[in-house]
Amino acid sequence: MRISATVDSSAVGHSVSVATGGSAQALSIPAKPSGQGSAVNGGEFLMLALATCYCNDLYREAQRLGIAIDGAHVQASAEFAGVGLAASDIRYTAAIRSAASAEDIARLLRETDAVAEVHNTIRTGVPVIRI
Numbered sequence: 001m002r003i004s005a006t007v008d009s010s011a012v013g014h015s016v017s018v019a020t021g022g023s024a025q026a027l028s029i030p031a032k033p034s035g036q037g038s039a040v041n042g043g044e045f046l047m048l049a050l051a052t053c054y055c056n057d058l059y060r061e062a063q064r065l066g067i068a069i070d071g072a073h074v075q076a077s078a079e080f081a082g083v084g085l086a087a088s089d090i091r092y093t094a095a096i097r098s099a100a101s102a103e104d105i106a107r108l109l110r111e112t113d114a115v116a117e118v119h120n121t122i123r124t125g126v127p128v129i130r131i
Contacts, residue, residue, distance in 0.1 A: 001020060001021045002019075002020075002021065002022075003018070003019070003020045003021075004018065004019050005017070005018045005019075006018075006019075007029075007037075007038060009031065009035075009036065009037055009038065010035075011035050011036075013031075014029070014030070014031035014035070014038065016028075016029040016038065043078065043080050043087065046078070046087065047076040047077060047078060048076075049118050050076035050090070050092055050116075050118055050119060050122075051074040051075060051076040051092065052074075052118075053116050053117060053118035053119065054074045054076075054092060054094060054112060054113075054116050054118075054119065055072050055074045055094075057112045057115060057116045057117075058072045058074075058094065058096065058108065058109075058112050059072070061108060061111055061112045061115065062098075062108055065104070065107065065108060065111065067098065067100045067104050067105070067107075067108050068098060068099065068100060069096050069097065069098040069100070069108075070097040070098055070099075071096070071097035072094060072095070072096055072097070073094065073095045073097075074092060074093070074094045074095075075092065075093050075094075076090070076091070076092040077089075077090075077091055077092070078090040078091070090122065092119075094109055094112075096108065096109070
């Protein structure tokens, strides 16, 4: 399944959309006050991708494991030292609201970490190619 994101930015407008498997949807991301680019930066979106991926996968894996969860809180962060430098110290935390046992929650967190696709993509260092 192909996943893509598009930003169209100019002095007359700013639009952002994403698509998965050909199904597209627009996102409400404001332009910078200058009108040149998005008000949300790429590093913030990268951390949002990590947090979103893990959160969504928690629900998927909880269902697979038969663990009922009432909610999840996921936060991701990284250090960006300067222009053109890769992120470092990428970390995330997750908390689950559930009546499940501590052992079940620990298993859910561990197994979700093992299958979170965005996390695994970053961990393997996949090349990014401009076409």
